[in-house]
Amino acid sequence: MDAEKLLTERFEEHRPHLRAVSYRMLGSLSEAEDAVQEAWLRLERTDTSDVENLGGWLTTVVTRLCLNQLRAREQRREDPLEIRMPDPVIGREGVVDPEQEVLLADSVGLALLVVMESLSPAERIAFVLHDMFAVPFDEIAPVIEKTTAATRQLASRARRRVQGQAPAPDPDxxxxxxxxxxxxxxxxxxxxxxxxxxxxxxxxxxxxxxxxxxxxxxxxxxxxxxxxxxxxxxxxxxxxxxxxxxxxxxxxxxxxxxxxxxxxxxxxxxxxxxxxxxxxxxxxxxxxxxxxxx
The missing domain is CATH 3.10.450.50 (Nuclear Transport Factor 2; Chain: A,)
Structure with a gap:
């Protein structure tokens, strides 16, 4: 197998995870897909021969792209009271869609994403990576340019807001x-x-x-x-x-x-x-x- 095909296959293995991370961070299906595609382009241009954890490397790349997008969105936002409804993922009852199951694992309800829209970019990144994907705080901190302690506080503040305004729904x-x-x-x-x-x-x-x-x-x-x-x-x-x-x-x-x-x-x-x-x-x-x- 040639190197390019191997790289493509390795990336495709991580694509569902990267889409799930991006969707939670951005609340936009198209922007999430754009972030994943940009991660692929950066992977193609980068020598990753010494990267031991390709999934972690790609997650970091996607996170930085999402952080930039969130910051740009915050700067464009003229009214702090504006509601930005995230993109809903529509499915049929009784029909299992494997792609949707991966994208929406851990009950990423629309109400949760709506509340997450009120978080600062750093809070949202810290909360998504730590609480939804179990990334350690010391790995998140460099991405958002905060100390580990400050990153832990950001996630804690985000968690309190989410739990207070978007309770977990009935699983039935x-x-x-x-x-x-x-x-x-x-x-x-x-x-x-x-x-x-x-x-x-x-x-x-x-x-x-x-x-x-x-x-x-x-x-x-x-x-x-x-x-x-x-x-x-x-x-x-x-x-x-x-x-x-x-x-x-x-x-x-x-x-x-x-x-x-x-x-x-x-x-x-x-x-x-x-x-x-x-x-x-x-x-x-x-x-x-x-x-x-x-």
Whole structure:
């Protein structure tokens, strides 16, 4: 086997891991793929004959690329209250997609990624690498140009924010789906109290509808406030297609063959604790709907 083919095969072995790392860091499927591809180009141009751990080397390269992208994104961000909804990964219930399984291992729900958008670039890198991929702090520190102690503090601060705002969902998808079905059943009937009953008292609804413009962002808090939007949900109910959104029970709303929104639900102890909604037409048009029936 020639050297180039061997290098290609070794890289392809690491590609799924690199995509998973990049997606968690960036929340963008296209940007994650770009980072992985750039890592390949850098590998081609670099003599790695003395690199003992190629996976670790590639992870470091991808991390630096993602860090640069996060910093650039932060500089472009004009309004700190702006919600940037990450790219959802859409799947069909009951259908196993090996690539999605690798990409979404460890329950990387949309709500978790939304909260991670509020982290600083260094916090996000430290949290993703340490808490999701068990990279030691002393290996992360040089990448973000911090001391090991400071890196540990960054990850700890990020962890507290994530745990406080994005609790781990119920692992039982059937319980998740039951709560989502109850939500839309109550919506169809216009039953306000039934809606309130399926929502956690502190439920949060976040919507990003206008591609990077804060005026398109909506945040609602509390069961009665969220349930007050029942008229909107009722109009959408006939067009709901059940789907997995980042591995959890969710829906895609499809009107005349065109997706008009993706709704991700976080369900805990039978109650909906978060609803994250993407309605930006440009981003919806580019989604891979995973073979959902239109």
């Amino acid at each position: 998808r059937s319980r998740q789906r039951a709560a989502v079905d109850a939500f839309f059943a109550a919506s169809r009937e216009g039953d306000f109290e039934a809606l309130v009953a399926v929502l956690d008292p502190d439920v949060v609804l976040r919507a990003d509808g206008a591609a990077g413009r804060a005026r398109g962002s909506v945040v609602l808090n509390g069961a009665r406030t969220v349930a007050s939007q029942a008229v909107t949900y009722r109009s959408l109910a006939p067009f709901v297609r059940p789907a997995l959104v980042n591995g959890a029970a969710g829906v895609v709303v499809v009107v005349e063959g065109r997706p008009v929104s993706v709704m991700a639900f976080t369900v805990l102890d039978g109650l909906i604790v978060a609803i994250d909604v993407l309605t930006d037409p440009e981003r919806l048009a580019g989604l891979d709907l995973g073979g959902l029936d239109a």
